[in-house]
Amino acid sequence: MEPIDQIMQHDHERLDQLLEQGAEAVSQGAWPEAAHLLETFRHGIVDGHMAVEESTLFPAFERQKGDEAQSLTALLRKGHQDLRIFFEEMAEAIQEQDAETFDDLLSTVQTILKQHDAKEENELYPILATALTDHGEAAGRRILDFEAEAES
Amino acid sequence: MSEYHGCELLEDLFYDLDYVWVRPEEDGTLTIGITDPAQTMSGRLQKARIKKVGTHLEAGRHVATLESGKWAGGVPVPFAGEVMDRNEKLLEDPHLINIDPYNDAWIARVKPDDPAHALDNVSTGNVAIAALEEWIKRYGVQCMRCSE
Numbered sequence: 001m002e003p004i005d006q007i008m009q010h011d012h013e014r015l016d017q018l019l020e021q022g023a024e025a026v027s028q029g030a031w032p033e034a035a036h037l038l039e040t041f042r043h044g045i046v047d048g049h050m051a052v053e054e055s056t057l058f059p060a061f062e063r064q065k066g067d068e069a070q071s072l073t074a075l076l077r078k079g080h081q082d083l084r085i086f087f088e089e090m091a092e093a094i095q096e097q098d099a100e101t102f103d104d105l106l107s108t109v110q111t112i113l114k115q116h117d118a119k120e121e122n123e124l125y126p127i128l129a130t131a132l133t134d135h136g137e138a139a140g141r142r143i144l145d146f147e148a149e150a151e152s
Numbered sequence: 153m154s155e156y157h158g159c160e161l162l163e164d165l166f167y168d169l170d171y172v173w174v175r176p177e178e179d180g181t182l183t184i185g186i187t188d189p190a191q192t193m194s195g196r197l198q199k200a201r202i203k204k205v206g207t208h209l210e211a212g213r214h215v216a217t218l219e220s221g222k223w224a225g226g227v228p229v230p231f232a233g234e235v236m237d238r239n240e241k242l243l244e245d246p247h248l249i250n251i252d253p254y255n256d257a258w259i260a261r262v263k264p265d266d267p268a269h270a271l272d273n274v275s276t277g278n279v280a281i282a283a284l285e286e287w288i289k290r291y292g293v294q295c296m297r298c299s300e
């Protein structure tokens with residue numbers, strides 16, 4: 001299995017691509033396909049990626065770094081909270097076939113994700129292999145299972 | 153008013169203890185904005201989108217979206233209601249939020265669906281101030297208010 005930081009980074013790339021595909025479908029007016037792609041993206045990022053981060057990776061980082069970790073994980077958790085609401089709003093924009101609102105939301109979400117993912121990749125992921133007792137094996141497995149499910 | 157790490161906190165406002173303050177108005181609407189520590193953490197704001205007047209929002213939904221060069225995020229409403237007014241000035245000049253977050257740079261006025269319970273999820277007074285000081289510490293914020 002790949003190291004945990006690589007798995008998480010690849011998952012960012014995979015999720016970015018899914019969101020791009022959803023946006024592409026919106027721009028073509030392919031609404032049912034857009035709805036399906038956005039739901040696949042939402043499920044992968046909210047129920048998979050963020051759930052693993054919040055339940056396992058952030059706590060491991062906080063244990064390792066102590067109080068100084070808090071300013072980073074607080075910011076990342078707040079990012080997740082905002083994103084979850086933006087994803088709901090995007091799904092509604094698709095349901096209402098409102099491309100303009102969708103595009104506004106997309107640009108905000110992509111800005112958030114770019115900053116958020118860079119912070120995780122630079123400051124958090126690199127220390128996970130030492131912070132987690134199993135070197136991130138269980139967390140990595142959960143992410144890979146989600147990726148396999150999305151492909152099947 | 154109290155000050156912590158250079159951040160101004162007003163005892164008479166209500167807070168969601170994260171980004172948002174709420175001020176009850178005489179006409180029954182609630183004005184919403186973001187706090188001094190929140191504007192500091194966001195950085196110099198370059199873009200603000202505010203939901204149109206007449207939009208109905210469930211509790212927790214974003215009444216506005218803010219973006220700086222380094223940050224983007226939503227401004228959630230702590231109660232369900234309808235947008236009655238929005239601060240058009242911010243659409244032109246979102247940086248006002250960095251200058252006067254509690255007064256000139258209010259974001260929107262929202263009429264709550266259930267006025268009796270609109271403030272159930274926000275806190276005020278000393279309890280709120282103590283929790284916001286914790287927030288400032290957790291995020292490692294040091295406020296410096298922009299004057300222009």
Ligand SMILES: [Fe+2]
Nearest residue numbers: 050053076120
């Ligand atoms: Fe994350």
Ligand SMILES: [Fe+2]
Nearest residue numbers: 049053117120
């Ligand atoms: Fe991530």
